[in-house]
Amino acid sequence: MKNITNIPYYLKSNDIKPSFQRMKIFDYLYKNKNHPTVEMIYKELSGIIPTLSKTTIYNTLKLFVKKNIVIIVNIEDNETRYDADVSTHGHFKCIKCKEIYDFLFDTENLKIQNLKGFQKDKIDLYIKGICKECLFSG
Amino acid sequence: MKNITNIPYYLKSNDIKPSFQRMKIFDYLYKNKNHPTVEMIYKELSGIIPTLSKTTIYNTLKLFVKKNIVIIVNIEDNETRYDADVSTHGHFKCIKCKEIYDFLFDTENLKIQNLKGFQKDKIDLYIKGICKECLFSG
DNA sequence: CATTTTGTTGTAATGATTATATTAATGTAA
DNA sequence: TTACATTAATATAATCATTACAACAAAATG
DSSP states (O other), X not given: OOOOSOHHHHHHHTTOOOOHHHHHHHHHHHHOOSXXXXXXXXXXXXXXXXXXXXXXXXXXXXXXXXXXXXXEEEEETTEEEEESOOSSOEEEEETTTOOEEEEEEOSTTOOEESOTTOEEEEEEEEEEEEOHHHHHOO | OOOOSOHHHHHHHTTOOOOHHHHHHHHHHHHOOSOOOXXXXXXXXXXXXXXXXXXXXXXXXXXXXXXXXXXXXXXXXXXXXXXXXXXXXXXXEXXXXXXXXEEEEOSTTOOEESXXXXXXXXXXXXXXXXXXXXXXXX
């Protein structure tokens, strides 16, 4: 994914006013590539910003998604995760260790039937299985 | 998808006791290819089975998913949908008319990087955009 | 039959998300 | 700077989907 050195500038250039909370939330997403839930962000950041509310996290993430600097990772139906990498990539979830891995795929060779004449704006590819580490360790 | 003529037999052969409610719920899923939510199933079937509870629908769908005769369609993060077609296929959602279309895709030519040595059990492909009809009608 | 197991239902609990109203911070013009 | 307007952040309460649990009903078993 793209290398972001200046978060306030990055937010500004995407039409987002860089408040302290917004910078911290984006910083968390950018540094932790763990596709966190709102809960995970809250747990981590409320230690640093004790007044931080979950509402602010929800508002901020919704804004980030709207401005296309964050995407929603919907690999499980009971948890919404977020990702600051907005480049086209897929997500693999290991059903053993629960870890989510990013992967790249080739949309050129992807042959799709039944959708002729459809305008395709967004493609999400999710794979579940067992990761290499878990396969070896048992 | 596979042609199912005898629902009680189909359920039995998948290790599910064919109760009246289960048969009706599967019948709804099989006949309506609209990838319904629990709410949609409830609205429709409570007219036929007035005592039907949502809990039963949740229980039944969870059982169906466990027994691999129904899959979850997770194309939106705020609604869980269900599909009795368990063959490998993708889902397209039109952001205008909200309709969900099935499509086929070719996993042979799908080149995936970064997942060498991973065991891939389940693949979900979701595409969002505008369907042919909505493109024409404005 | 009598007993055990399985299935269904209603109620209540949970947990994630959203709506609303208030307060705080920031930007702007005089 | 001061006053006003706008935007952001927060707390509280509301909503909505889902799950847990307990009671009841049905059916399978012996």
